């Protein structure tokens with residue numbers, strides 16, 4: 001009898017094991033035959049990644065094998081390369097048939113495939129920082145700013161230079177938050193160069209040239225420019241007409257890919273007009289979980305939940321105790337955003353959401 005029930009389960013294939021994909025895989029694992037396809041065999045909590053570069057033991061908490069929180073999911077550690085109306089094809093030659101498909105390939109990363117390789121990478125980045133007297137950070141978005149903050153606070157004796165192509169830091173938030181961030185970095189003796197880029201080709205003896213002809217001397221550099229969207233693999237597939245001109249997946253109010261009944265899109269890859277933030281990617285996952293649970297049990301499409309954009313906020317940590325936060329009606333910086341985010345960087349909370357011990 002148990003076998004009969006098993007055979008009746010529909011298959012849900014989820015592509016992308018980041019913030020949105022890992023959450024929906026976990027929440028559907030006992031409702032369907034779930035397959036998670038991810039380029040790597042672990043989930044990494046993105047908002048803890050810069051702390052992990054200055055404190056390698058932190059990396060142990062943010063790099064989590066998919067198998068540690070997904071007990072009833074088939075995990076396929078390979079890159080999805082094609083999708084048809086019925087299956088997803090992976091780089092290692094597998095064809096995964098689906099009744100429902102969820103695309104959550106937010107941003108493409110070049111992380112190594114295994115957790116232990118990723119942890120070694122964090123150790124070498126830590127050694128690189130520790131042994132350098134001067135460090136160049138290229139890119140003034142959240143990654144570059146948070147890295148500069150971590151280094152400035154944990155290694156105050158090091159000379160940190162941050163170069164950003166735009167005319168203000170953190171362009172995804174308002175100008176007030178950018179200014180507060182700039183003031184904080186300057187107060188920590190980080191040199192910030194705006195409106196210029198750095199040529200990273202042919203750097204000799206630690207001498208870097210900027211597009212404005214300035215010279216920066218640094219023992220090492222970190223490239224913190226944005227990652228490409230993870231939708232290039234869809235461009236020659238049945239979903240090619242579902243991408244907008246920026247390569248984002250066009251979804252309807254139920255987070256279904258436009259005009260398709262059984263394919264959903266969640267997270268940063270979608271064309272929803274809102275900030276691309278992990279807590280919103282998680283909200284998408286919860287709406288699609290609801291809709292899929294309904295459809296998997298034969299519920300009516302007319303009963304599906306709609307995704308509503310709401311008020312947006314962003315908190316960027318500045319070292320271990322401070323931060324800058326943009327809420328709908330105000331921007332604040334200092335210890336209050338620091339208290340909300342910068343101590344543990346929501347890592348314990350995120351681990352708990354995945355059913356794991358928050359501490360280890």
Ligand SMILES: Cc1cc2nc3c(=O)[nH]c(=O)nc-3n(C[C@H](O)[C@H](O)[C@H](O)COP(=O)(O)OP(=O)(O)OC[C@H]3O[C@@H](n4cnc5c(N)ncnc54)[C@H](O)[C@@H]3O)c2cc1C
Nearest residue numbers: 016017018019020039046080106107230267268277278279
């Ligand atoms: C430094 C930093 C700090 C941040 N801080 C916060 C914060 O405090 N709060 C917040 O809400 N948000 C924060 N964010 C933003 C947040 O991380 C993103 O919005 C979130 O990760 C988006 O989730 P996602 O699941 O859509 O995509 P991602 O998390 O980018 O996951 C995509 C996954 O898909 C995989 N993938 C891509 N292409 C393929 C393919 N073809 N085949 C198989 N797998 C593939 C990738 O390997 C990855 O695992 C921060 C981001 C950064 C970089």
